[in-house]
Amino acid sequence: MSIIYHKNTRIFHLTNSSISYVIRIMENGQAENLYYGKKIHDREGLECFHEEAMRSHLAVALPEPSILSMQYTRQEYPGYGRGDYRSPAFVILQESGSRISDFTYVSHRIEEGKPSLAPLPATYAEDPSEAQTLTICFHDDLSDTDLDLVYTIYRDYPVITRHARISQKGPESVTIERAMSASVELPDKKFEMIRLTGAWARERYIKTTPLEVGIQAVHSLTGTGSSAEANPFLALQRPGTTESAGEVYGFSLVYSGNFLAQTEVSSFDLTRVMLGINPESFAWKLESGESFTTPEAVMVYSDQGLGHMSRVYHRLYRTRLVRGVWRDRPRPILLNNWEGTYFDFDENKLLEMASRAAEAGIELFVLDDGWFGKRNDDYAGLGDWFCNMEKIPSGISGLSEKIEALGLKFGLWVELEMINKDSDLYRAHPDWLIACPGRFESHSRHQHVLDFTRKEVVDHIYEMICRVIDSSRISYIKWDMNRYMTEPFSVALPADRQGEVMHRYILGVYDLYTRLTERFPEILFESCASGGARFDPGMLYFAPQAWTSDDTDAYERCKIQYGSSLVYPVVSMGAHVSAVPNHQLARTTPIETRAAVAMFGTFGYELDPAMLSDYDIEIIKGQTDFVKKYRDLIQIDGDFYRLLSPFEGNETAFAAVSRDKKRAVATFVQRLNKVNASWLRLRFAGLAEDVLYRVSHQVGGNILTTEAYGDELMYAGLPIDREELLRQGGDFAALVFTLEAKEA
Ligand code: DGJ
Numbered sequence: 001m002s003i004i005y006h007k008n009t010r011i012f013h014l015t016n017s018s019i020s021y022v023i024r025i026m027e028n029g030q031a032e033n034l035y036y037g038k039k040i041h042d043r044e045g046l047e048c049f050h051e052e053a054m055r056s057h058l059a060v061a062l063p064e065p066s067i068l069s070m071q072y073t074r075q076e077y078p079g080y081g082r083g084d085y086r087s088p089a090f091v092i093l094q095e096s097g098s099r100i101s102d103f104t105y106v107s108h109r110i111e112e113g114k115p116s117l118a119p120l121p122a123t124y125a126e127d128p129s130e131a132q133t134l135t136i137c138f139h140d141d142l143s144d145t146d147l148d149l150v151y152t153i154y155r156d157y158p159v160i161t162r163h164a165r166i167s168q169k170g171p172e173s174v175t176i177e178r179a180m181s182a183s184v185e186l187p188d189k190k191f192e193m194i195r196l197t198g199a200w201a202r203e204r205y206i207k208t209t210p211l212e213v214g215i216q217a218v219h220s221l222t223g224t225g226s227s228a229e230a231n232p233f234l235a236l237q238r239p240g241t242t243e244s245a246g247e248v249y250g251f252s253l254v255y256s257g258n259f260l261a262q263t264e265v266s267s268f269d270l271t272r273v274m275l276g277i278n279p280e281s282f283a284w285k286l287e288s289g290e291s292f293t294t295p296e297a298v299m300v301y302s303d304q305g306l307g308h309m310s311r312v313y314h315r316l317y318r319t320r321l322v323r324g325v326w327r328d329r330p331r332p333i334l335l336n337n338w339e340g341t342y343f344d345f346d347e348n349k350l351l352e353m354a355s356r357a358a359e360a361g362i363e364l365f366v367l368d369d370g371w372f373g374k375r376n377d378d379y380a381g382l383g384d385w386f387c388n389m390e391k392i393p394s395g396i397s398g399l400s401e402k403i404e405a406l407g408l409k410f411g412l413w414v415e416l417e418m419i420n421k422d423s424d425l426y427r428a429h430p431d432w433l434i435a436c437p438g439r440f441e442s443h444s445r446h447q448h449v450l451d452f453t454r455k456e457v458v459d460h461i462y463e464m465i466c467r468v469i470d471s472s473r474i475s476y477i478k479w480d481m482n483r484y485m486t487e488p489f490s491v492a493l494p495a496d497r498q499g500e501v502m503h504r505y506i507l508g509v510y511d512l513y514t515r516l517t518e519r520f521p522e523i524l525f526e527s528c529a530s531g532g533a534r535f536d537p538g539m540l541y542f543a544p545q546a547w548t549s550d551d552t553d554a555y556e557r558c559k560i561q562y563g564s565s566l567v568y569p570v571v572s573m574g575a576h577v578s579a580v581p582n583h584q585l586a587r588t589t590p591i592e593t594r595a596a597v598a599m600f601g602t603f604g605y606e607l608d609p610a611m612l613s614d615y616d617i618e619i620i621k622g623q624t625d626f627v628k629k630y631r632d633l634i635q636i637d638g639d640f641y642r643l644l645s646p647f648e649g650n651e652t653a654f655a656a657v658s659r660d661k662k663r664a665v666a667t668f669v670q671r672l673n674k675v676n677a678s679w680l681r682l683r684f685a686g687l688a689e690d691v692l693y694r695v696s697h698q699v700g701g702n703i704l705t706t707e708a709y710g711d712e713l714m715y716a717g718l719p720i721d722r723e724e725l726l727r728q729g730g731d732f733a734a735l736v737f738t739l740e741a742k743e744a
Contacts, residue, residue: 003110003134003153006044012108012134013042014151018158020300021151022046023076023136027068028061028066029104031076031136031149033185037247038303051187059083066257072268074185077149079103087215088262089183089274092166093175093283094143103138103147110134114152114161119510121254121541122296123152123161123320125534130155130320142168145286154320157312158301165293168286174570175496176284180260180276181253183295189213189265191249192239194306196563198232201551201584202381203228203532204563206647210234211271217262217299219278223434223485223502224417224449225534232259232536233567235309236273243307243642244685250302250309251275252567256293256538257506258282265369281488283499298537306566307685311639314569317634321537322544322572324517326524330631331571331623332409332546333361334476338368339552339578340608343376347392349610351402356609358406360617361624364476364604365403366411371396373423379446382418383425385464395625400473411476411524412468416461417509418447418482433456434505436489438587444483450661452508462515469520477516479543481529504540513542526574545572545602551607552578554589554597554731558652558669562642570656571635575601577623579608590729591616592698595623596667596736600634600654603627630665630738633658640664641685646671655737657686661710662741664693673730674722681717682737689714693739700727707742 004013010025011034022034024047034049044599058069061083070084080088081100092101125131131154138147146167153160162182168174191211194203195218200449209216217233220227232253238246253259258278264270275297277315284292300315302309319327335357337345354365370376371392373384381388387395394402400410419426419433426432434443434449440444441448451457468474488501517525525543527534531550539546546568549560561573580588598604609617638656643666646652655666668682687693687710695718696705708718719736725733 003132004042005108005110009044009047010105011044011046012136013046014134014153014160015042015482016153016155016158016506016561018162021153021160022049025105026052026073027066029138030070031105033074033076033177036184036186036249037211045216048299056190066306072270074187074270075183077183078272079149086272087262087274088178089180089327090164090166090176091178091279092143092145093177095172095174099177101140101143101145103140106137106139108134108136108335117163117293117296119507119514119536120293120295121510123254123298123316124360125154125320143172143174144168145174150184154316157316159312159316160299161296162295162299166286167291168288173285173287176286176292177282178279179284179292179294180274181294182251182276182299183272183274184299186236186249186271186273189269189271190238191271193263194235194237194566196233196566198228200228200530200533201549202556203535203549203560204231205559206563206566209671210239211263211265213265215262215264217260219258219260220260221258221278221280223258223488223505224481224483225529225538226483228530228533231567232261232275234261234263235306235566236263236271237306237571239310241318242305244305246305248302248306248309249273250300252298252300252313252537253295254298254537254541256509256534256536257507258502277503281499282503282505285497287498292568295538307641310566310642313567317537317540318569318571321540323541324521324544326544328636330635332363332476332522333627334364334366334411334604334610335362336366336368336478336576336604336606339583339606343370345370347394347399350392350399351406352610353608354403354406354408356612356617357605358408360620362408362605362608364409364411366413366476366478368478369398369415369480371412380420382415383423383450385414385416385468386459387468396468397472404473405459409475410473411478411479412474413478414465415450415480415482416465416512417450419450420447431491434485434488434490434501436487437491439487442486444486447483449483449485449505451490451492452512453504454492454508456469458475458508458512462512465516466519469523474523475675476524476526477524478528478547481534488743507657510538510542517542532560532564535568535638540568540572545574545576548601551584552576553582553585554586554594555587555671556585557597557670558646561597562646562652562654565640565642565654570600572641573601573603576604576606578606587732589732590734591619592728593669593734594639596734597669599627599630600656600667602635603631634665635662639686642686643683644668650674650735651680653682653683655686659718661686661688661691664739666737666739667721667734668737669734670725671732673725673733675724679722680720682720683715683717684713687714687739692742694742695737695739697735697737699724699735
């Protein structure tokens with residue numbers, strides 16, 4: 001890996017064994033993108049990729065006879081108002097009222113490793129030899145403003161990360177109205193754009209559309225989260241790309257607030273991709289001496305299809321975004337009481353559930369919403385982070401000890417960013433809401449958003465929740481967030497800083513996460529937002545797993561987990577077996593299927609085990625034994641392969657293959673059963689062709705075993721008799737295959 005600088009041609013070549021990213025400083029001092037893609041040779045003459053032609057309406061950036069025009073140039077960080085009529089990467093309002101900037105190259109530096117972006121979340125290098133970072137420094141003389149574009153290339157991954165930093169040097173203030181994290185231009189438009197979109201209970205469905213001239217985007221404006229409707233990610237794939245072949249560019253933003261990820265195809269078929277904080281309603285004032293750093297964009301290039309892109313994101317995010325003691329540990333099997341009881345529980349009920357869970361091999365009991373303040377429904381209590389002693393006479397401290405005495409660890413739900421008006425906190429601090437004086441305060445789930453732009457608010461919540469944690473035996477925290485922001489206004493900020501509210505809010509959330517994770521490094525945090533409304537890389541930096549969706553139906557989860565897996569590792573996806581009929585869809589699926597899907601996540605249960613028969617507890621015991629045996633492979637060591645897509649057909653399948661390719665686990669799920677139909681073939685991926693595997697799966701309580709070479713399993717496929725699916729329940733039946741290499 002290296003970052004090469006060619007002084008004569010002012011070209012930077014960021015390259016490793018698989019990718020090349022080539023930047024040139026143009027004659028006008030701005031940066032041009034010459035090439036991004038599969039690794040190419042390095043040479044001084046890479047400027048041959050610069051395209052320049054005389055055209056009508058050409059706005060030329062330099063004195064005659066130059067014809068260098070920004071309109072037709074593939075730029076690294078395009079600005080507004082200088083002859084480029086496409087969307088800019090940045091807009092800076094100056095005191096004169098001008099939005100025109102002219103940032104020209106001043107210097108650059110290349111350093112080993114990757115500097116931290118704290119307090120913003122970002123990927124990291126554990127050892128300086130893992131990555132190299134290039135900072136290119138530009139300056140705008142008129143406003144006396146600095147712009148740094150920062151690029152990191154990883155040694156072992158086809159990954160480039162980018163962010164920008166704007167610093168005001170001059171005596172006058174400036175206001176940043178738009179500052180994207182990255183802008184990249186590709187020389188053609190022969191791509192399909194992949195987005196992860198959805199809504200509550202159907203988060204991160206895959207949507208693929210061809211690129212055409214004009215703008216296509218995915219974005220969030222919800223204020224409190226990256227949202228259920230959109231995920232801060234897009235990919236461009238060549239038509240015909242499959243899981244294992246084809247060229248794909250992935251763009252992911254390490255951020256949890258309002259974002260924009262956009263493609264713009266020009267009339268000359270250039271494709272400009274940019275992503276960053278959503279400029280809508282955003283404005284950030286920089287006084288003299290202040291700086292603003294954008295979130296980090298993580299770009300992955302794959303010439304081996306979507307599957308490879310995903311596996312790169314998985315490994316990078318699992319090992320170089322997630323931090324802390326839980327990064328490399330398989331996750332405990334948990335029981336969450338939410339769907340089992342909702343708000344209707346007391347201490348005895350919880351202990352009854354926990355003791356039954358212990359019998360079934362479950363390791364962690366999570367007490368969800370309803371344990372604090374006057375919280376017996378969702379009208380009251382948020383903000384009062386002290387135990388409701390009427391429901392739990394032993395308090396959280398006593399309850400957690402009793403749960404531990406049963407042999408389980410104890411976890412607790414919180415929703416620290418929110419407040420009900422019916423709470424002691426609101427009565428004491430009615431002005432702590434995000435709200436606009438004189439305007440109606442829109443409510444959602446009877447709750448309001450606390451003003452986390454204010455340090456004293458974050459301090460207060462931190463003190464309150466620390467008192468609970470310090471006095472109890474808490475091993476896990478589920479950090480929920482159940483509404484989007486309205487009336488984004490802070491009474492603590494002056495008029496000219498109201499455009500900062502939503503970004504400052506997210507910085508407040510990151511601040512509280514930083515304080516809690518640093519003070520309680522052994523606690524496993526799981527983020528949540530009405531299910532998966534804040535499932536993003538920013539959250540993963542603080543909380544290594546996230547509740548994927550409130551939809552716990554096994555078949556719906558096939559789609560949600562499949563879509564999420566485009567970017568996010570299996571170990572980040574909270575996935576639970578819940579009761580049937582399912583609470584979201586009233587659908588009944590076999591318990592084997594519910595487990596077969598949930599085990600490709602941080603496996604757990606979300607039901608009342610005290611209602612289950614001894615027979616059911618035995619089944620669950622079998623499932624927890626299985627997960628304990630294979631979770632290291634599925635969650636930590638293995639590579640994830642999507643085999644069959646629920647978005648394309650009746651069958652879904654995915655597999656985890658160990659890095660040494662000696663073991664694998666695969667789940668196969670069908671939607672509806674088919675009568676008198678042909679056999680199926682399950683084609684594996686990622687196996688070693690020459691290895692003979694013992695393939696086992698369970699049907700109706702019997703273990704069936706066969707042997708096959710990796711090449712047979714991958715190219716001919718494993719034949720599946722539909723009779724087996726019938727015996728597994730027919731509709732929504734699942735089969736779980738384990739593969740073990742036979743010793744030579
Ligand atoms: C929304 C979450 O997604 C659920 O799992 C549960 O924790 C509820 N909130 C509790 O209010």
